[in-house]
Amino acid sequence: MEEGGAYEILKKKFSELPPPTSPSPSSSSSSSSSSSSSSSSSSLDPPSYSSSSPDPFIFKVPHQLCQVNERVRKVNKTAFEQQIISIGPYHRGDKYRTMQICKARYLSNLLERERCANQGANSVDRILSGFIADSQCMEKSARECYEGDLDMKPAEFVAMMVLDGFFVVELLRKFRVYKDQENDDLFKQNLNLTIIAQDLLLLENQLPFFVLDQFYRKIRPYGQPLHDIAIDFFKKMVPELKFPDYNGGREAIKHLLGLVHDSCLPSPQRSDISQKDVVIRDLTFIRSATELSEVGIRFKKRKGNSFFDIKFERGQLLIPTLIVDHDTERIFRNLIAYEQLNRSSIVMDYARLMDCLINYADDVALLSNRGIIDNRLGTREEVANMFNKLNNYVHFSGANFYYSKLFHDVNECYKGLLNRWKVKLRQTYFYTPWDWVLTSIVTASILLVLTFLQTLYSVLSYYRK
Numbered sequence: 001m002e003e004g005g006a007y008e009i010l011k012k013k014f015s016e017l018p019p020p021t022s023p024s025p026s027s028s029s030s031s032s033s034s035s036s037s038s039s040s041s042s043s044l045d046p047p048s049y050s051s052s053s054p055d056p057f058i059f060k061v062p063h064q065l066c067q068v069n070e071r072v073r074k075v076n077k078t079a080f081e082q083q084i085i086s087i088g089p090y091h092r093g094d095k096y097r098t099m100q101i102c103k104a105r106y107l108s109n110l111l112e113r114e115r116c117a118n119q120g121a122n123s124v125d126r127i128l129s130g131f132i133a134d135s136q137c138m139e140k141s142a143r144e145c146y147e148g149d150l151d152m153k154p155a156e157f158v159a160m161m162v163l164d165g166f167f168v169v170e171l172l173r174k175f176r177v178y179k180d181q182e183n184d185d186l187f188k189q190n191l192n193l194t195i196i197a198q199d200l201l202l203l204e205n206q207l208p209f210f211v212l213d214q215f216y217r218k219i220r221p222y223g224q225p226l227h228d229i230a231i232d233f234f235k236k237m238v239p240e241l242k243f244p245d246y247n248g249g250r251e252a253i254k255h256l257l258g259l260v261h262d263s264c265l266p267s268p269q270r271s272d273i274s275q276k277d278v279v280i281r282d283l284t285f286i287r288s289a290t291e292l293s294e295v296g297i298r299f300k301k302r303k304g305n306s307f308f309d310i311k312f313e314r315g316q317l318l319i320p321t322l323i324v325d326h327d328t329e330r331i332f333r334n335l336i337a338y339e340q341l342n343r344s345s346i347v348m349d350y351a352r353l354m355d356c357l358i359n360y361a362d363d364v365a366l367l368s369n370r371g372i373i374d375n376r377l378g379t380r381e382e383v384a385n386m387f388n389k390l391n392n393y394v395h396f397s398g399a400n401f402y403y404s405k406l407f408h409d410v411n412e413c414y415k416g417l418l419n420r421w422k423v424k425l426r427q428t429y430f431y432t433p434w435d436w437v438l439t440s441i442v443t444a445s446i447l448l449v450l451t452f453l454q455t456l457y458s459v460l461s462y463y464r465k
Contacts, residue, residue: 056146056147057145057258057341058147058208059204061203061204078330079330079334080333081202082202085196085205087164087167087199087207088146088160088205088207089146089150089152090146103164106167106170107167111124114127115127131215131218135161138214139161142157142207142210142211168200168256169212169219171233172226173216176229202257209258212256227259264306265346266309284352285411286356286414288363289357289363291414292317293366298317299366299372300318301318301370301372302318302319306320310353310403310406312410315413323374324377324386326377328377346402348396349403350402350403351387352401355390358388364380364384
């Protein structure tokens, strides 16, 4: 396949196909059974997706903040923009031509591999026709997953699905099959592979997961579900995100960003405190790390599968280590934008907690010294600025704040008079150098003597008159 004309070839092949009788997986598999035997040989159940009109779940940034859309982008305009690759219908053009060529090469190699696997029974042209027929059956359902009207004709949309979808699936497959990485430039240049992994986690750079899952089943899956391979891929490519194993059904997975978000959720530990007796500010605000440390609250690094697993026990805040580098803000912003469209707020709540703890560089220094922040970004001021801006222009509701109980406990501890008195007593009498104490005593004594002499002089002057 000539790389530059990939879309033209795909659209031409699409136009040659008859319209499907029903947009269902069964019709797609029957229309392409001759082109690939992998579907029937798979031990996995066929994917389920609805052809009825679903609610869109792939939005532009940020859907619920459309009134301040440009203002949000100005906070960090590169946080939502692709670096080298575009996936899906929102961003197309010559800017991504290099990776378009790479996508076409991946598809061409895939078609040739499928032809060899079938011992030449089907030509590359016939196998591609089968892939396009499957995509045609999913076109309506996939299009309805996107917000608004897309300025793409059916042939263009299907061409995009095939080129982008099979690229993502092949990338994940190659990540698992090491022998296929030897002659792949992307895997030879780990930096480019890392950038691609980051681009695949952008809110506007998504394909519906059921499309990827269907494609994965067409190319002889290697016994492991696609979502497991994807999680493993992002664990290695984005080291600052530490995901537990994903245990949900694939039908609930919206796209790769949604998969990553759902996979890093900690075990449920919602607050059971009655909101009636607690001031809402106590549930959404705590003092900075330096202020809390001054009254005796200690900070300690905690080992855990998720950096959201934070606890407060016996006057100690136990917080897992977070690696902060040049990509941290980008990942957090897209996860937060995703949460604005869904009934979830764990990333926003975590960002708020860190924003409370970190006001200045001194707070970053304290948390870094305790092993809670691994600063690979730059100066402490840069880390503080990043956390202080993460939730700018984000709609926040304290009604279901994940750390409300933790905030309440920390605030109660902070306000404890006995704790504050003990710390003040210790700082005043035990941490003060004795030379300063003696100097203060001598100075006070001199002032007292001078005051006495002045008074005595005034009295004597009065009687002399």
